[in-house]
Amino acid sequence: MATYETDPEIGFDQDDPRYWRALHVNLHHAIMENDIAEVKRLLSLGADINVKTEHGYNALDWADHLKHLEVAKCLLHNMNIKLHGYVEILKHIRAKHPIIVRALLEMGVTGMLAKNKRFHRGMILQACRIGHPTILQMLINCLPGYMITEYKQVYLQVAASEHNDDVLEILRARARQEEAWRENYFRPKTSVTPVQLPPRDLEYEKIFDEYINPGAYLP
Structure with missing residues (x-):
């Protein structure tokens, strides 16, 4: 079991349950103050990010609620x-934690999704199902050049089945944008110069027409 230094500011020994309660109260206060240095210090003293307050928040819940991205990282x-x-990231997509999802994407999950398109599509489907517009947009935009068009109908069906109207509007707007x-991509970059055809040789065309006409006289 890991051993940690005792925080002298708390005033209790580590054997006293009040010590750990105070340590986690201080962690949540540091998160509220967006004090990254203090968060790091408290983590080094053994504060557990999964411990919940009496209000039911753990440290990541609290950082997401306060929209403190760097603290989340x-x-x-x-x-x-x-x-x-x-x-x-799947856990926090389901929990509707956009700040934690963004932190995980920026900390390396984006690179993992770039190598595994199946997982990427699966996470977009989860975002369509849970109905969080910000998370959906982050997942779509995290990979440069990604287009939803190929799987648009699947995404729309999942969002529609959950009555997620905001997500449906985002998907439709994205599809229009991709179109x-x-x-614009396939439009010619330069004007097309018209080709001037030579004058028609009517006598030649007459001979050719007679040749391919099954009713024409053939010697």
Whole structure:
């Protein structure tokens, strides 16, 4: 079991349950104050990000509620993103935690999704199901050049089945935008110079027409 230094400011020994309660109260206060240095210090003293307050918040819930992105990254700093990134981001998509989702994307999950398009689509489907517009937009935009068009109908059906009207509007707007991108991409960059055809040889055409006419006289 890991051993930690005692915070002298608390005034209790680590054997006293009041010590750990006070430590976590201080952690949540530091999160509220957006004090990254203090958050780091309290984590180094053994504060657990999963401990909940009497209001039911743990540290990540609180950071997300307060929209403190850098604090969220600090809380997630010791996580093995390659090992736990998929599970954690899926958990926070379902919990509707956009700040934590963004933190995980920026800390390495985006690169993992770029290598696994199936997981990427699955997470977009989860965002369509839970109905959080901000999370959906982050997941769509996290990979440059990603287009929803190929799976648009699936995304729309999932969002519609859950009556997520805001998500439906985002998907439809994105599909219209992608259609405009394609039209602009395939539009010629330079004007097309018309080709001047030579004068028609009517006598030649007459001979040719007679040749292919099955009723024409053939010697």
